[in-house]
Amino acid sequence: MKAFLGTALVAAAAHTAHAGTLDIVRQRGSVMCGTTTGFAGFSAPDNKGEWRGLDVDLCRAVAAAVLGDARKVKIVPLDAQQRFTALQSGEIDLLARNTTVTQQRDTALGIIHAGINFYDGQGFMVPKSLNVKSAKELDGASVCLQAGTSNENTLADWARANNVKYKPVVIEQFNEVVNAFAAGRCDVFSTDASGLASIRISKLHNPDDYMVLPEIISKEPLGPFVRKGDDNWLNIVSWSLSAMVEAEEYGITSANVDELKANSQNPGIKRILGVTAGAGQNMGLQEDWAYNIVKQVGNYGESFERNVGQGSPLKLQRGLNAQWNKGGLMYALPIR
Numbered sequence: 001m002k003a004f005l006g007t008a009l010v011a012a013a014a015h016t017a018h019a020g021t022l023d024i025v026r027q028r029g030s031v032m033c034g035t036t037t038g039f040a041g042f043s044a045p046d047n048k049g050e051w052r053g054l055d056v057d058l059c060r061a062v063a064a065a066v067l068g069d070a071r072k073v074k075i076v077p078l079d080a081q082q083r084f085t086a087l088q089s090g091e092i093d094l095l096a097r098n099t100t101v102t103q104q105r106d107t108a109l110g111i112i113h114a115g116i117n118f119y120d121g122q123g124f125m126v127p128k129s130l131n132v133k134s135a136k137e138l139d140g141a142s143v144c145l146q147a148g149t150s151n152e153n154t155l156a157d158w159a160r161a162n163n164v165k166y167k168p169v170v171i172e173q174f175n176e177v178v179n180a181f182a183a184g185r186c187d188v189f190s191t192d193a194s195g196l197a198s199i200r201i202s203k204l205h206n207p208d209d210y211m212v213l214p215e216i217i218s219k220e221p222l223g224p225f226v227r228k229g230d231d232n233w234l235n236i237v238s239w240s241l242s243a244m245v246e247a248e249e250y251g252i253t254s255a256n257v258d259e260l261k262a263n264s265q266n267p268g269i270k271r272i273l274g275v276t277a278g279a280g281q282n283m284g285l286q287e288d289w290a291y292n293i294v295k296q297v298g299n300y301g302e303s304f305e306r307n308v309g310q311g312s313p314l315k316l317q318r319g320l321n322a323q324w325n326k327g328g329l330m331y332a333l334p335i336r
Contacts, residue, residue: 033059040202080148121216246332247299
């Protein structure tokens with residue numbers, strides 16, 4: 001009994017020590033979420049000024065889990081140079097800014113990733129007038145890149161390995177990079193393939209004048225980041241994403257979640273929706289934390305389709321972002 005009590009006290013002390021961000025968010029009444037300054041499909045204001053996108057939905061999911069209201073999010077637009085400093089300093093609680101998870105970022109910056117919400121890869125976009133069909137035909141080309149991203153090093157490694165010489169045109173602000181490419185200051189735009197699709201549709205005046213080349217030259221697993229040392233907050237963000245993915249796997253949607261909560265006898269569904277208690281308590285949340293996510297934000301598939309999928313201007317295929325049992329990599333850890 002004494003051993004059990006001692007273990008319980010240690011666990012309780014650890015929980016208290018690492019509950020800082022959760023307490024701050026509750027006292028403030030909102031989640032401060034760092035996003036891009038405007039990246040269609042992932043985080044951008046709509047024509048009414050409301051922020052929308054796959055990453056914004058993750059911010060909203062965390063707010064729904066913690067505060068019971070997905071609207072209690074304050075979006076903090078950040079450029080690539082600002083994003084990590086803002087998280088390290090506590091200016092934001094969560095970074096959801098189509099950021100690639102790398103070993104260096106996970107181990108050297110005092111931050112850590114909390115899951116993958118989009119599997120991507122770096123690619124190339126060119127004007128059709130350039131008359132190239134492959135990235136390996138780009139020898140001698142000038143390439144526009146945004147400063148402070150992993151794209152610079154990835155491109156340098158690929159070019160060296162393939163004996164392709166190029167002239168980098170590195171610009172700090174994202175919109176300035178887009179403008180430089182549109183104005184013909186460089187032959188090529190290189191960034192994540194999802195970004196190229198977004199830029200082509202939402203930023204270029206004549207999208208049909210441009211094409212994305214077939215090569216994908218890297219793995220770019222994109223996901224949210226939190227500060228190290230706050231394990232409970234890491235759990236909350238990670239399991240909020242996992243709840244969206246697992247809800248899709250179980251067929252739980254924003255439209256049927258109430259009916260399933262009331263009537264489903266599936267043990268997995270009952271645990272996700274808080275009918276069977278435990279998952280919320282383990283993180284210091286109400287038991288309806290995941291129900292609130294699905295009801296107010298939707299499952300992962302719903303979020304994907306409306307923001308970047310067939311229901312959006314980007315019309316991206318699910319590809320690697322399909323469920324694991326449908327040929328993709330989206331595999332939620334079990335909520336139990």
